[in-house]
Amino acid sequence: MGLFKKNKKLDDQTMKNGAPLIVESEPTSPVAEQFRTVRTNIKFSIIGNNKAISITSANPSEGKSVFSSNLAATFAQQDEKTLLIDADLRRPTVHRTFMISNQKGLSNLLSESANLDDVIEKTEVDNLDVITSGPIPPNPAELIGSNNFANMLKDLNDKYDHILIDTPPVNATTDAALISSECYGVVLVVPQGIANKGAVKNAVEQLHRVDAKILGSVMNRVNAKKSEGYGGYYGGYYGTEEK
Secondary structure: OHHHHHHHHHHHHHHOOOOOOHHOOOOOHHHHHHHHHHHHHHHOOOOOOOOOOEEEOOOOOOHHHHHHHHHHHHHHHHOOOEEEEEOOOOOOHHHHHHOOOOOHHHOOOOOOOOOHHHHHOOOOOOEEEOOOOOHHHOOOHHHHOOOOHHHHHHHHOOOOOOEEEEOOOOOOOOHHHHHHOOOOOEEEEEEEOOHHHHHHHHHHHHHOOOOOOOOEEEEEEOOOOOOOOOOEOOOOOOOOOOO
């Protein structure tokens, strides 16, 4: 119960205020350095023209939105054109993180009520654009599973050096599997002391069923009781999956 309350509190803060951009506010911190380490490992893992990386977790409230926003900012800090897509059409946060409007976004694009230029928004982070979720639709899975989503990624590959997708939790919806099947690879966020081993195993199995390439996992909220600021929000490891 204690872990649930702690996890729920962190999740409520992100839903209300957006994710803390630690790599911008504290660029010399050990946490920011961890993000740069993950960035380097991902860059050396990508081969080919598909630049889309899905960021997900097994269950809700495990920190994947904080991770995806900070990772996107680290790519942009290298003067590389980066796009962050909020594909969590059920519980979006990216618009709050970057304090921009969510009147038009991914849901509008996929339902063909807006075009690509209408939904790409610049942020205050140089070289970082975002596509917010847009209004929450009644049929998220149908929109994500449409040909429009795959076609969108193909168009964006020509415009950006890196595309990161904030993806719903794997065990909560089918959206994550649908998105991951269209991406080059997936990064799975696993919070220490919160994630359930069985839930993580189930998430990995679901991703394998759609032939998603799991690039690695990131352990967050490490030593939370001993860390200052952000409750030890990040620190951990990244590793290429062994099959």
